[in-house]
Amino acid sequence: xxxxxxxxxxxxxxxxxxxxxxxxxxxxxxxxxxxxxxxxxxxxxxxxxxxxxxxxxxxxxxxxxxxxxxxxxxxxxxxxxxxxxxxxxxxxxxxxxxxxxxxxxxxxxxxxxxxxxxxxxxxxxxxxxxxxxxxxxxxxxxxxxxxxxxxxxxxxxxxxxxxxxxxxxxxxxxxxxxxxxxxxxxxxxxxxxxxxxxxxxxxxxxxxxxxxxxxxxxxxxxxxxxxxxxxxxxxxxxxxxxxxxxxxxxxxxxxxxxxxxxxxxxxxxxxxxxxxxxxxxxxxxxxxxxxxxxxxxxxxxxxxxxxxxxxxxxxxxxxxxxxxxxxxxxxxxxxxxxxxxxxxxxxxxxxxxxxxxxxxxxxxxxxxxxxxxxxxxxxxxxxxxxxxxxxxxxxxxxxxxxxxxxxxxxxxxxxx
Ligand code: SF4
Ligand code: SF4
Numbered sequence: 001x002x003x004x005x006x007x008x009x010x011x012x013x014x015x016x017x018x019x020x021x022x023x024x025x026x027x028x029x030x031x032x033x034x035x036x037x038x039x040x041x042x043x044x045x046x047x048x049x050x051x052x053x054x055x056x057x058x059x060x061x062x063x064x065x066x067x068x069x070x071x072x073x074x075x076x077x078x079x080x081x082x083x084x085x086x087x088x089x090x091x092x093x094x095x096x097x098x099x100x101x102x103x104x105x106x107x108x109x110x111x112x113x114x115x116x117x118x119x120x121x122x123x124x125x126x127x128x129x130x131x132x133x134x135x136x137x138x139x140x141x142x143x144x145x146x147x148x149x150x151x152x153x154x155x156x157x158x159x160x161x162x163x164x165x166x167x168x169x170x171x172x173x174x175x176x177x178x179x180x181x182x183x184x185x186x187x188x189x190x191x192x193x194x195x196x197x198x199x200x201x202x203x204x205x206x207x208x209x210x211x212x213x214x215x216x217x218x219x220x221x222x223x224x225x226x227x228x229x230x231x232x233x234x235x236x237x238x239x240x241x242x243x244x245x246x247x248x249x250x251x252x253x254x255x256x257x258x259x260x261x262x263x264x265x266x267x268x269x270x271x272x273x274x275x276x277x278x279x280x281x282x283x284x285x286x287x288x289x290x291x292x293x294x295x296x297x298x299x300x301x302x303x304x305x306x307x308x309x310x311x312x313x314x315x316x317x318x319x320x321x322x323x324x325x326x327x328x329x330x331x332x333x334x335x336x337x338x339x340x341x342x343x344x345x346x347x348x349x350x351x352x353x354x355x356x357x358x359x360x361x362x363x364x365x366x367x368x369x370x371x372x373x374x375x376x377x378x379x380x381x382x383x384x385x386x387x388x389x390x391x392x393x394x395x396x397x398x399x400x401x402x403x404x405x406x407x408x409x410x411x412x413x414x415x416x
Pocket of ligand 2: 318319337338339340341342343348352353354355356357358359360
């Protein structure tokens with residue numbers, strides 16, 4: 001088997017002679033019948049962006065002068081409960097906390113850890129309340145500058161095999177898979193997954209994506225700690241960690257669902273093409289990747305199967321908002337359901353937009369233009385066409401982070 005080493009690839013990068021492709025560039029060449037040979041590709045940068053519920057932050061920050069309280073019992077950041085400890089930091093006026101990306105504010109279940117961490121990174125002020133063991137309440141406002149250490153740990157990131165969901169029942173079903181209850185009678189489909197861009201999809205045997213290898217997490221260099229929780233050969237995922245303070249808030253944040261606020265992340269992983277087996281695994285295309293479609297109620301047995309070409313090909317990654325078609329409804333449904341709060345006061349903020357497609361599918365007056373596609377399925381012996389109404393993965397962010405990683409490799413800011 002033809003082989004090359006990481007050292008040889010790094011030497012080519014040093015010499016400015018390495019051939020580095022993003023997964024999107026590489027797949028485009030495959031689809032055009034123009035794929036580079038093993039000798040013509042050194043690294044492919046893969047990426048994924050989606051709701052990753054297992055994300056938590058470990059934070060340490062100063063909340064008061066030393067000596068004000070002995071031990072924190074309860075800690076709330078903008079009303080979002082965090083777990084005090086494990087280190088108690090007695091009398092120091094600082095607290096260690098673990099904050100779950102999926103924890104909800106006690107005042108608003110649509111606001112949670114994901115939104116809070118993004119706001120902190122954006123430099124916004126956050127209200128903190130500590131209830132101490134001796135019965136004192138300490139309140140203060142902090143910014144990122146008051147945080148002495150902040151590390152993200154994702155217990156289940158970069159998931160590979162997903163299931164898409166539809167609702168064949170009569171009643172709507174509320175879930176984490178859409179910001180609104182999913183209406184019945186097969187009226188819509190919701191799915192996750194970046195298809196052939198996904199890191200694990202491009203390295204199914206984990207030849208290079210394994211414990212200790214590097215990843216770019218929301219723009220910060222991080223490390224793969226090993227398999228994620230509930231990872232299996234059929235449905236692998238990764239445990240990854242990186243420094244929150246070095247992240248770019250564009251790549252992560254909160255995501256509203258029918259069960260309250262969730263958190264999304266973007267992860268890019270380089271695949272050095274060390275041998276022909278690794279090269280051959282990179283040839284996977286969207287149409288090769290099965291996506292089972294299941295009943296949102298119960299979520300177990302697939303009703304039928306589709307693939308990622310049906311989900312992404314020919315569809316738009318972002319909506320266009322036509323203000324002239326907006327009739328200024330008394331209560332704007334889009335503002336209510338937009339998972340990332342990208343639509344407010346009749347303004348679309350594309351820096352916050354996730355490309356989920358909900359606005360185009362739910363605006364009562366058709367003020368949003370965005371093709372999200374539909375899928376032909378055979379369910380219980382009947383041929384049906386179901387519109388794709390919600391995407392919980394964002395290929396645009398996945399592409400952007402893969403491109404950033406490619407540039408970092410070329411500039412030697414990220415070393416294999
Ligand atoms: S639902 Fe559509 S038409 Fe109504 S206010 Fe919102 S964007 Fe405008
Ligand atoms: S696609 Fe529409 S609903 Fe989805 S995040 Fe963007 S603006 Fe919000």
